Amino acid sequence: MTRKTATKGIDLIKEFEGCRLTAYKCPAGVWTIGYGHTGSVDGKAIASGMTITAAKATELLKADLSKYEAAVNSYVTVPITQNMFDALVSFAFNCGAGALKGSTLLKKLNAKDYDGAAAEFPKWNKAGGKVLNGLVRRRERERQLFLLNADEVTKTSPDGFKVGDSVVLNGYLYVDSYASIKGKYCTNRKAKITKIAESVNLRKAPYLLDNGLGWARADDIKKQ
DSSP, X not given: OOOOOOHHHHHHHHHHHOOEEEEEEOTTSOEEEETTEESEETTEEOOTTOBOOHHHHHHHHHHHHHHHHHHHHHHOOSOOOHHHHHHHHHHHHHHOHHHHXXXXXXXXXXXXXXXXXXXXXXXXXXXXXXEOHHHHHHHHHHHHHHHTTGGGGTOBOTTSOBTTOEEEEEEEEESSTTXXXXXXXXXXXXXXXXXXXXXXXXXXOOXXXXXXXXXXXXXXXXXX
């Protein structure tokens, strides 16, 4: 499954990156615009006097995030929630994909030490050897997001499924966990469970597949 950054993650990144709709030179002397975007905009090199809209700044940010989304999707080998993914993308966007790859944070995460991984975020609070308040705040927000609904990765449903399970779908998809609107019928569709609905005993289709493919009933999925 290939994840993309969700709204919570994008909002966090926006908050700490800040946005400038008029081109400026960063401390390294590179022309920059929006949420730290460099290079070009719609094929035009960023230069003095260039301006963009807020919508374009968001568009550029989402494009820039793709590199870090690919890194997280590649480096993480254990089940994680969407919130964990978003926190990791924010971390990589700020610290670098290479920093994430070689970090104790990633090592602990891939060992399924989720609490230990979360405890690593605050350690990345320095720039130039000095603790920066902005980084302290950002790491804490990332840590909090990482832990939000973290139990989803270990929670097992009454039917024996958990987040991260690879399954085969033979049945209908639904637009929400109450199965109120029936979607298309799938045969031998391979997917992963990315969320288990709350109060699964009360709901008819408690398993979200591929973070948006749709909700499926337990009777319509089986483990690969």
